[in-house]
């Protein structure tokens with residue numbers, strides 16, 4: 171049965187974790203996967219999460235099956251976070267939100283549903299994009315192409331190219347967009363440029379699928395989420411995948427969501443019924459704990475305020491590490507102007523280093539980033555920054 175099964179390549183991101191775990195270099199630093207570590211190099215367990223969990227432990231609850239679409243209080247909290255609790259689109263019942271197994275799960279549910287409603291559509295992802303975008307949509311049966319996004323020569327977004335590619339797309343094309351903190355480049359488009367993207371999506375009758383895995387890591391929760399309101403105001407039917415892996419430091423709980431904006435309440439109910447079939451035939455219904463924690467925090471004003479404070483601290487620390495990286499590289503002898511690192515946003519820096527340089531960093535220094543030159547600056551800290559800067563300087 172398995173004699174012809176080929177060995178698949180390692181995952182370009184999570185495969186690095188496996189390699190990192192096996193590396194015996196005592197100075198090793200993992201800047202591969204997008205995970206936030208605190209200044210002591212520890213994965214934080216947020217206080218808001220601990221408080222919610224303590225309250226849950228004080229009143230232990232049995233674990234029955236959740237509804238197929240997840241915890242009602244969770245789905246409502248996601249709607250409020252993503253669209254605004256008092257927004258017309260939520261109040262008029264046009265949003266269908268389902269709890270998902272992380273942001274990846276939200277993308278997968280959306281992709282499977284889209285394959286049913288738009289079987290002949292092609293999907294466009296940004297060039298470059300998060301490696302898993304292509305794989306998820308291909309595995310759902312779509313042909314996946316790309317729209318221009320990053321211009322290596324100018325270290326900025328090739329917005330003209332992006333817009334031209336969107337305008338040239340066939341009607342019905344599904345366009346995967348990064349709502350904020352573009353992964354992997356760290357370069358976002360401006361609010362005015364979003365308006366132009368939205369106009370193109372509308373004029374060309376494209377379907378926008380916004381991946382929002384880093385809300386709160388750019389400029390703030392509301393600021394990063396503002397783009398969703400723009401799409402809604404334009405009257406578009408959109409998909410939004412949400413992840414709380416990073417913003418709640420709940421990576422292993424797989425807490426995410428998919429929200430779909432329909433044209434009216436009746437349409438939204440029909441969409442929800444189809445999303446539930448996708449979920450039921452994949453994994454039946456979601457797990458309890460992570461969703462219950464996030465719902466408890468988002469629905470409690472004090473815990474919510476604590477979450478915003480803790481998320482803000484993560485955001486500020488990442489920005490500080492960007493500056494320290496720029497300064498440290500200069501001090502380590504890198505001649506090239508690296509100040510672009512501080513204009514990037516979110517967890518990642520697209521360093522501009524080649525695959526060869528990244529492989530050398532890994533093999534000679536135990537400093538792990540992806541082959542594309544992406545480094546997770548959220549894993550830098552005051553103890554490893556000098557070592558990382560010196561390692562980079564040596565491969566420059």
Ligand code: LMR
Pocket residue numbers: 183184202203204205300302353383
């Ligand atoms: C990343 O890009 O490193 C994260 O989104 C983690 C993942 O699942 O790839």
